[in-house]
Amino acid sequence: MENIRNFSIIAHIDHGKSTLADRLIQFTGVCNERNFQDQILDSMDIERERGITIKSNAISLPYHAHDGKDYILNLIDTPGHVDFSYEVSRSLASCEGVLLLVDAAQGVQAQTLANLYLALEHNLEIIPIINKIDLPSADIDRVLEEIDSELGLDPDTHIKCSAKEGVGIEEILEAIVERIPPPKGDAENPLAALIFDAHYDSFRGTIIHCRVFEGIVKSGDIIKFMYNGTTYKVEEVGHFLLTRTKRDKLSAGDVGYIIAGVKTVADVRTGDTITLQDRPCSQPLPGFKEVKPVVFASIYPIASDDYQDLADSLEKYKLNDASFIYEKDSSVALGQGFRCGFLGLLHLDIVQERLEREYDLSIILSVPSVRYRFTLKDNKVIYVDNPAHYPDPAEIAKGEEPYIRAAMMLPERYLGTVMKLCMEKRGVNSIMNYTGPGRVELSYEMPLAEVIFDFYDRFKSVTQGYGSFDYDIIDYRESTLVLMDILVNGEKVDALSQIVHRDRARSRGLNACDRLKDEIPRQMFKIAIQGAIGSEIIARSTISAFRKDVTAKCYGGDISRKRKLLEKQKAGKKRMKMIGSVSIPQSAFLAVLKSDTD
Amino acid sequence: MKDNLLKTPSSQSGLYIHIPFCKSKCGYCSFYSIKSLNPIPDFIDALQKEVKFYSKTFKSFDTVYFGGGTPSLLRPQQLETILKTVNKYYKIDPHSEITIEVNPGDVSLEYFKALHSIGINRLNIGVQSFDDQILKFLGRRHSASDALASMKDARNAGFANIGIDLIYGVQHQNIKSWEKTLQTAINLKPEHISCYQLSLAPKTPLYSTYEAGGIKLPSNKMQAKYFFNTSEILENAGYLHYEVSNFARKEYLKSKHNMKYWNHVPYLGLGPAAHSFLNNKRWWNKSAVASYIKDISQDKMPVEEQELLTPAQLQLETLFLGLRTSTGIDLKLYEKNYCTDLLEDKKSIIDTLIKNHLVEIGGDFLRPTQTGMAVADSLALI
Numbered sequence: 001m002e003n004i005r006n007f008s009i010i011a012h013i014d015h016g017k018s019t020l021a022d023r024l025i026q027f028t029g030v031c032n033e034r035n036f037q038d039q040i041l042d043s044m045d046i047e048r049e050r051g052i053t054i055k056s057n058a059i060s061l062p063y064h065a066h067d068g069k070d071y072i073l074n075l076i077d078t079p080g081h082v083d084f085s086y087e088v089s090r091s092l093a094s095c096e097g098v099l100l101l102v103d104a105a106q107g108v109q110a111q112t113l114a115n116l117y118l119a120l121e122h123n124l125e126i127i128p129i130i131n132k133i134d135l136p137s138a139d140i141d142r143v144l145e146e147i148d149s150e151l152g153l154d155p156d157t158h159i160k161c162s163a164k165e166g167v168g169i170e171e172i173l174e175a176i177v178e179r180i181p182p183p184k185g186d187a188e189n190p191l192a193a194l195i196f197d198a199h200y201d202s203f204r205g206t207i208i209h210c211r212v213f214e215g216i217v218k219s220g221d222i223i224k225f226m227y228n229g230t231t232y233k234v235e236e237v238g239h240f241l242l243t244r245t246k247r248d249k250l251s252a253g254d255v256g257y258i259i260a261g262v263k264t265v266a267d268v269r270t271g272d273t274i275t276l277q278d279r280p281c282s283q284p285l286p287g288f289k290e291v292k293p294v295v296f297a298s299i300y301p302i303a304s305d306d307y308q309d310l311a312d313s314l315e316k317y318k319l320n321d322a323s324f325i326y327e328k329d330s331s332v333a334l335g336q337g338f339r340c341g342f343l344g345l346l347h348l349d350i351v352q353e354r355l356e357r358e359y360d361l362s363i364i365l366s367v368p369s370v371r372y373r374f375t376l377k378d379n380k381v382i383y384v385d386n387p388a389h390y391p392d393p394a395e396i397a398k399g400e401e402p403y404i405r406a407a408m409m410l411p412e413r414y415l416g417t418v419m420k421l422c423m424e425k426r427g428v429n430s431i432m433n434y435t436g437p438g439r440v441e442l443s444y445e446m447p448l449a450e451v452i453f454d455f456y457d458r459f460k461s462v463t464q465g466y467g468s469f470d471y472d473i474i475d476y477r478e479s480t481l482v483l484m485d486i487l488v489n490g491e492k493v494d495a496l497s498q499i500v501h502r503d504r505a506r507s508r509g510l511n512a513c514d515r516l517k518d519e520i521p522r523q524m525f526k527i528a529i530q531g532a533i534g535s536e537i538i539a540r541s542t543i544s545a546f547r548k549d550v551t552a553k554c555y556g557g558d559i560s561r562k563r564k565l566l567e568k569q570k571a572g573k574k575r576m577k578m579i580g581s582v583s584i585p586q587s588a589f590l591a592v593l594k595s596d597t598d
Numbered sequence: 599m600k601d602n603l604l605k606t607p608s609s610q611s612g613l614y615i616h617i618p619f620c621k622s623k624c625g626y627c628s629f630y631s632i633k634s635l636n637p638i639p640d641f642i643d644a645l646q647k648e649v650k651f652y653s654k655t656f657k658s659f660d661t662v663y664f665g666g667g668t669p670s671l672l673r674p675q676q677l678e679t680i681l682k683t684v685n686k687y688y689k690i691d692p693h694s695e696i697t698i699e700v701n702p703g704d705v706s707l708e709y710f711k712a713l714h715s716i717g718i719n720r721l722n723i724g725v726q727s728f729d730d731q732i733l734k735f736l737g738r739r740h741s742a743s744d745a746l747a748s749m750k751d752a753r754n755a756g757f758a759n760i761g762i763d764l765i766y767g768v769q770h771q772n773i774k775s776w777e778k779t780l781q782t783a784i785n786l787k788p789e790h791i792s793c794y795q796l797s798l799a800p801k802t803p804l805y806s807t808y809e810a811g812g813i814k815l816p817s818n819k820m821q822a823k824y825f826f827n828t829s830e831i832l833e834n835a836g837y838l839h840y841e842v843s844n845f846a847r848k849e850y851l852k853s854k855h856n857m858k859y860w861n862h863v864p865y866l867g868l869g870p871a872a873h874s875f876l877n878n879k880r881w882w883n884k885s886a887v888a889s890y891i892k893d894i895s896q897d898k899m900p901v902e903e904q905e906l907l908t909p910a911q912l913q914l915e916t917l918f919l920g921l922r923t924s925t926g927i928d929l930k931l932y933e934k935n936y937c938t939d940l941l942e943d944k945k946s947i948i949d950t951l952i953k954n955h956l957v958e959i960g961g962d963f964l965r966p967t968q969t970g971m972a973v974a975d976s977l978a979l980i
Binding site: 489523524525526546547548549551554555557559560563566567569570572580 | 614629794795796797818819821822825826842843856858860865867871872873874880884886905911914915918919922926946947949950951954955969970972973974975976977978979
């Protein structure tokens with residue numbers, strides 16, 4: 001255990017986390033140049049393209065240190081978005097230290113600070129790293145000053161590096177060995193291992209990623225998940241080198257994997273504690289929380305023939321995403337589909353993108369919703385996350401919506417605009433703290449529905465990226481709710497219906513009508529878009545018709561050319577959904593959630 | 599579709615002959631032609647051989663159309679030679695429509711008389727405009743007065759079926775000057791008028807000028823205004839607006855040959871770059887005079903490419919071609935060819951289109967209204 005170090009890298013987006021991870025991997029020689037694919041930890045295409053790590057991942061780096069000893073350095077990668085903050089906290093709980101990466105040109109940024117707070121919460125050793133020192137715009141003195149004043153860390157403890165150029169890598173590895181404490185724990189104790197991630201392997205089933213805190217786990221053991229008491233027989237344990245590498249056992253302090261015939265990742269809960277059935281530990285490890293979806297939307301295939309494909313793809317996708325849930329649903333306008341639950345809008349985006357990219361499906365998403373609670377006149381309480389199931393207004397005694405407590409960290413200069421934004425979003429009970437010179441911690445209680453309606457993008461834009469945002473669901477609060485429908489040429493498009501606060505209905509209706517006007521291409525006839533509560537029209541916009549599109553000439557030689565052109569247009573039209581007589585593009589369904597202020 | 603044979607309203611095929619020579623190229627024209635006139639004799643020899651190639655595939659024609667290029671660059675004797683060969687290998691219906699496109703600058707009373715004497719009974723005169731500034735902009739060799747003179751000569755030579763081509767939506771033009779050109783045309787009482795909106799095809803000089811920002815096209819709104827004003831003016835003058843760009847003084851004065859393109863009637867295209875269509879097959883010749891002549895001299899078909907159309911492709915063509923014409927789509931024939939009832943199939947959208955006055959149903963035809971004709975390409979994508 002003396003020779004193990006468990007650490008993570010935390011950074012603001014684009015400060016070079018993945019590049020540094022790559023260099024550490026290369027330096028320790030886990031893989032050679034030939035099989036090295038840049039930014040190995042971000043293994044999915046989407047992650048590479050968006051530059052964010054969606055799912056955590058881990059790798060064990062063997063390192064022969066200057067003290068002459070051999071070490072195993074376990075690098076645990078963390079996702080970087082608010083939707084996945086719980087996963088981040090579980091990954092950090094598996095570490096004893098972090099590398100806090102700061103860009104030499106950009107200095108300390110919002111996420112740097114937010115991540116630092118997370119690390120401090122877990123009592124981790126923090127090694128500040130100034131990256132990108134090769135940049136001409138690097139200003140190391142200023143960054144050192146910020147590390148001192150804004151982060152409250154000892155600037156003398158920093159290491160300068162250029163992950164891109166490979167400068168300072170060895171120094172970092174030495175610091176990990178010297179400064180990050182070895183894991184504590186006792187291999188003789190009953191097993192207590194923290195699950196920080198899981199992924200699905202089509203040959204082996206679920207691969208559990210865990211950090212062993214106490215005891216030993218080996219193949220043949222009967223393990224127990226403390227959350228629900230289910231038991232499995234361990235088939236294999238091992239370390240993550242470039243690929244999974246089988247070991248006899250995992251002992252206290254180790255980071256590695258367990259394969260135990262678990263069918264899907266949904267059977268595993270991140271943050272749960274694994275122990276042995278015949279010798280269980282007395283208490284689960286602290287911090288477990290069941291992650292529940294908070295945003296709901298329906299997914300429909302654009303072509304109804306693709307329904308079965310969609311069903312198969314969701315089943316496959318679900319194998320690897322425990323936080324995603326779905327069930328059958330149907331829409332008058334869009335036909336058969338599925339109602340799905342997500343951790344947040346980014347999660348929803350990712351699911352949509354992966355279904356389209358990896359499973360080659362063209363899908364439409366309905367307007368996302370939170371889960372409302374209604375008490376009916378007969379005292380029955382129902383939860384509604386689908387506007388299609390909105391109860392008869394005459395039967396409703398009380399409507400309630402979920403509230404969150406938003407925790408924001410931002411430079412003082414943005415305080416005014418952020419407070420304005422929060423109040424616009426029906427935020428209440430603000431708490432403000434100065435955490436350092438010019439830096440404010442701001443907290444509001446807000447309806448979750450307002451947060452999914454374009455809050456995060458606007459927050460980022462008003463703080464110019466310097467603000468960090470995190471939230472917890474706190475409770476349900478009474479609210480005046482109405483069902484707002486959208487009609488396209490007089491036909492109700494149920495997938496565009498939203499449950500909204502009465503006071504917001506008109507502005508949301510106008511916004512939806514305007515966004516749809518921008519998204520729906522002009523057609524041969526005029527299109528009226530209306531927002532309605534029951535039979536009352538509260539908003540309206542009109543898309544005028546185009547009057548001429550026909551080509552002047554069409555003789556012998558033109559016909560094939562013309563047909564090919566129309567075939568192309570027709571293929572493009574397949575990406576749209578015909579509702580009544582109007583072709584509505586996929587983008588329109590999500591656009592109604594965006595406000596036009598950005 | 600049974601036997602892959604498309605059922606068409608008329609069994610008589612059309613013959614198109616492409617004469618790929620021009621003394622100068624017009625900036626907007628994308629039809630294939632070359633400026634050197636030297637290969638004309640060899641071309642005519644090759645063409646006569648090509649006529650024979652298809653004598654087993656096609657039996658008879660009731661339209662012949664000399665297009666170009668500039669067919670009026672050929673001497674009447676040369677045209678006569680070609681027609682004689684055609685007559686030798688195919689049955690040409692005695693009531694055939696035999697058309698030649700002529701350039702007003704190249705013709706004379708004698709020339710027209712000679713054309714008339716060899717059996718050509720329809721002229722299509724490339725007037726384009728009665729405004730010299732616009733003619734110059736378009737790169738035409740002739741003047742407005744040449745156009746007026748050729749019209750007069752053609753009448754005097756005995757032509758009773760004359761069509762003229764006009765272009766609108768051109769720089770230096772406005773609605774008013776266009777309407778003046780239209781009025782001049784109406785006063786000449788041609789049997790047929792084609793009014794084309796200027797469209798810029800890639801690889802044409804005007805297109806390059808446009809790309810470089812040298813010229814502007816009218817806005818979509820203005821284009822629509824030109825279209826509807828043109829239709830209204832010509833219809834008030836007694837012309838039938840029977841296809842997007844075509845107007846005829848009487849039902850029987852519609853271009854019989856061009857109608858074949860819009861009705862999927864078979865046609866044979868001879869000469870470089872000419873397209874042919876038969877049943878579910880379309881093929882076209884190489885766009886090069888030299889290889890055309892060379893291939894034929896080696897007894898090879900000078901075909902560049904051919905395509906076999908799937909029923910779905912034919913169906914799409916039926917829609918976009920039929921909706922260009924005032925006659926519209928023959929619903930019975932459609933059902934026979936594609937085994938589906940168009941009105942049932944697309945009921946909801948067709949109802950909306952009817953409600954919005956874009957199409958109407960008359961007898962067994964689904965036809966575009968005038969408003970619908972202007973958006974025929976979109977109508978076809980229902």
